[in-house]
Amino acid sequence: MRKSKLMVFIISVVVMSLLMVWDMPKVFDNINLGLDLQGGFEIVYEVSPLDGKSEIPEMSAVSKSISKRIDVLGVNEPSIMIEGENRIRVQLAGVQDQDQARRILSSTANMSFRDVNDNLLMDATVIKEGGATLAFQNGIPVVSLKIADQDKFYEVTKELATRGEGKNLIVTWLDFEEGVDSYAKEMEKVAKGEEPAYVSAASVREGINGDAVISGNFTDESARELADLINSGSLPVKMNELYSNVVSAELGEGAYEKTMIAGIIGYIAVVIFMIAMYRLPGVISAFMLFIYLWAVLKVYNLMGGVFTLPGIAALVMGAGMTVDANVITFERIKDELYKGRSVKKAFEEGSQMAFSSIFDSQFTTLIAALVMYWLGTGSVKGFATMLMITIVGTLLITVQVVKFLLGLLVSSGWLDNKKTWFGVSAKHLPDVAKGEERKYFGKFHNVDFMAIFKKVSLLPVAILVIAVAMGVFNSVSGNGFLNLGIDFASGTKITVQSDAPLTVDAIEDKFEEFGYQVSRVQLSGDNNEMASVSIKEVIETEDMYELKEALEAEYGYEPSDSVVTPVVGRELVRNALMACAVAWVAMLAYISFRFKFDYAISCIITLMHDVLLILAIYAIFRIEVESTLVAVVLSIIGYSINSSIVTFDRVREILDGKENAKNPKEYYKTVVNEALRNTGERSLITTITTALPLIALIFLGSPSITGFNTSMLVGILAGAFSSLFLAAPIWYTFRVNKKPTQKKQKNVKKLDEPTEINVPGINS
Known part of the structure; x- marks a missing residue:
């Protein structure tokens, strides 16, 4: 029996490993990059x-x-x-x-044939569907048209041929606008040597009975493009x-390669940390982390998902949550071992007690992801999609498969005398045979979290006050409350490329020569030969032409440019705020159902604290606000609610319906302290395992996403702070100030004399 369990374990690990190694290259090759x-x-x-x-x-x-x-x-x-x-x-x-x-x-590719007076002769319906092709006449590229209604085409061209010289022209237009376009106006351009807006103007000598061609000043590429455009139909x-x-493609490729390498290094650091903390369970958890990442990416590929920076944020957060699910279980198992339980009993009790915390925290985050997918657009929807996949992966793959594999080893009896293989110290284990009781209660056993709350509760308030003060000062100074990037304010983005390394100072000086104040320069490439330049000003067409000529002369490559309007950025924020608001209401309802309302409102206040703290950091340090901030905020909401739910699950377990009416303040203070002492180590470990990949991405990843990853790290630390020092104390404040409900008592008639009770078979 024992050997069979070990064999099943070995076969399962080998099969999963081979499947992952065989398929992983295909997964990476098929990733659709945003x-x-x-x-x-x-x-x-x-x-x-x-x-x-x-x-x-x-x-x-x-x-x-x-x-x-x-x-x-x-x-x-x-x-x-x-x-x-x-x-x-x-x-x-x-x-x-x-x-x-x-x-x-x-x-719109609305093709029309007109005369020199702009009268409509025919439209695109005379052409066969897909009938435009690239052809050559005397080696010159033209567009050949297969005519569907040849009778009509013949009659129109026959009539045109009867008109006098100069008036017998058939003018081919794309997207002709009444009152705006005219043949006469375009002829003035031609006289000046400029390109006309019409496609061609051909003399008709006789009726055309058959196919036709459009000739003009075409290249092979432009003729092919016109034919394809005609075939695609009109909008x-x-x-x-x-x-x-x-x-820039070079910018994107560099960001991807560096991000992948940094991410792998970050996850290796997580693996080493988990093994150091939990020994054998840590090894299994590390193995499952790679299986989990492979499975999530595989599913995302099959769904046709596009991998973007918000997707990376969701994947990092999801990996953090899947490690957290293991940490919750392993900490519970260790807790049972410290009580003197056997390995088998500790595994059974720990796994069972951990599941409610894991399920509630994951399901609450899933609610948020569903709402974001429903109401979000663009990057918000992509973030939500990846987050939903990671949550399902955590519940189905990580939790169940780790439990299955570890359960095989435990049930085999191989670990009966190997308690220290679970990351516990032998000196902390009680000898139950000698009547010893629990003697180790964790690293936070003597920490008074409620006392710390009183000391640190003013810290976020102080940060918010400073942020508001600086925001108001900057607003009065004309710089805006927040340092909005051009995603939220009109502006221009220009990408500069050079064979030689570029510097921020050189780029800024070059643009200042033309009177443009650069708001941000982002260098990339192996030798910083690429620069993405943001200017909070819309550059007019003529000025842009002059600037691009100067930049091409300076650096040897024609720069690319794009104009950004604030409409889309502001709408992205508006949709994200709406998604957050609806998600908070949905989470409020679920937590109230699973716990109680005071738990739910405490969670929402904690989430609001985290979001405001991130915005405060942006305001104080004048960090440029870009659209990626939306992904950061959404990530922290998911992370913070996950951590708070774990704490509240332990509070609920300790209470277990018990109340202490004599001294509720002291009683609830004891409950909060005990819950935080029990979950504090888990919160610390989860923060470390989530922060390690982010730190690797910050220092080893592409500079193009350093700001994004730094914001994520700040948010993770803010979420850890609030889950440890704010969530439960806020619940305590609500609970001790809650008015007890008075149960209605039935009116009982007071009797002057004792009444005899009739008991069948005794006195009746």
Whole structure:
């Protein structure tokens, strides 16, 4: 029996290991990188009806039309997201030619044939579907058109041929606008040597009975692009650009490689730490951490998910929570061993008692993730998707499989006399045979958390006061309460590339020559040969042309640029705030159901503290607020609620329905202290295991995400502080000030004389 359990354990580990090693390269090869990691082009459009129409068609139909346009660009795995009633966000990873992408996406491609007086002769319905192709006449590229309605085409061209010289032209237009475009106006441009807005203007000598060609000043590429655009069909709407952003491919590749290496180093540090703390269970936990990461990435790939910085945040947080689930279980097992239990009994009791904490904390975070997915857009939705996968992975893979593997070893009897293999010290274990009782109660046994609360409770208040004071001062000075990045204020992003290493000072000096104040310079590449420059000012077209010419002359490469409007950034924050508010209400309801209302309101206050503290740090140190802050805030909400629930689960366990009416303040103070002493070590370990990957990412990862990871680390520390020193003491404040409910007593008739009780069979 014992040998069979060990054999099952060995076979299970070998099978899972082989499966992971065999499939992991495929998983990494199939990861779809987002713009912030791979580079590319992102653009947000506001959709409006075409002239003469009062309503826009179904957004799904618009999305399909845009998808056909993207096929022209040859982009794999594009992201097209419908946001609200009239917005579409398009993300094209790997695309760098923003002018071509913008031209193809926004063009309605409404083809028309007109005369020199701009009268409509025919529209695109005379052309066969997919009938436009690249062709050559005398070695010159043209666009060949297969005509569907040849009779109509012949009649129109026959009539044109009868007009006089100069008036017998058939003018081909794309996206002709009444009252704006005209052939006469474009001819003035041609006279000046400028390119006309129309596609071509051809003389018609006789009726054309058959296919036709569009000739002009085409290159092979431009002729092919026009043919593809015609074949993709016309857009049934107008597309007004609200926001665009170009991310350098080199920047993205560097960020991805460095992030992966730093992440691996961070997780190796977690593995070493877990083994040092828990010995054999730590080894199993470390093994399952890699299985867990493989499984989560595998599922995310199968779902077609795009890996972005918020996705990394959710993955890091999810890994922290999955380690936390093991820490909760292992700490419970150690606690039972310190009571003198056998290994088998300690494993059974510890696993059973840990599950309620794990389930409640994970399920509460899942509620938040579901709400964020439901109400969020863009990066918020991506973050929520990854977070949901990690939560399900924690509950199904980590908790159950670790329990299964460790259970096999325990039930085999191999660990009966190896209690120290669980990370406990032999000197702390009582000898039950000699009648010894528990003699070790943990590292925090003598810590008075309630006394610490009184000392540190003013610290966050002081930080918030300083932040408000500095914010008001900066607002009065004209710098804004927060240092908003151009995601939340109009501005321009320019990417500069050079063969030689770049410096921040040199870039700033160069832009100052043109009178532009640079708000942020982000260097990247192996030798800092790339620079992403942010300017809180929209540069006009003529000025941009002059600036780009100067930068190309200076550095040898044409820079890319994009204009950012605050509409999308502000809407992202608005949606995130709404998602947070609804998530808090949902969590309030669940925690009230599973615990009580005072537990729930304490959790929400703690979450608000964490969010405000992060914003306060941004205000005090004038850290630039970018859209990635949304992912940071969402991460901390999930992390903090997870930690607070674990503490409150221990409070509930200690209370177990018991109340002390004689001295409730002292009683509840004792309860809070005992709960925090029991869970304090777990909170500390979880903070360390979550912080280690972040520290590795900060010091070893790409500089492009250092600010993001630093904000995450600050948030993790804020969440650890609040779960240790604020959540339970706030609950204590609510509980001791709670008015006891008076139970109604039935009116009992007072009897003057004792009444005889009739008992059947005795006196009746």
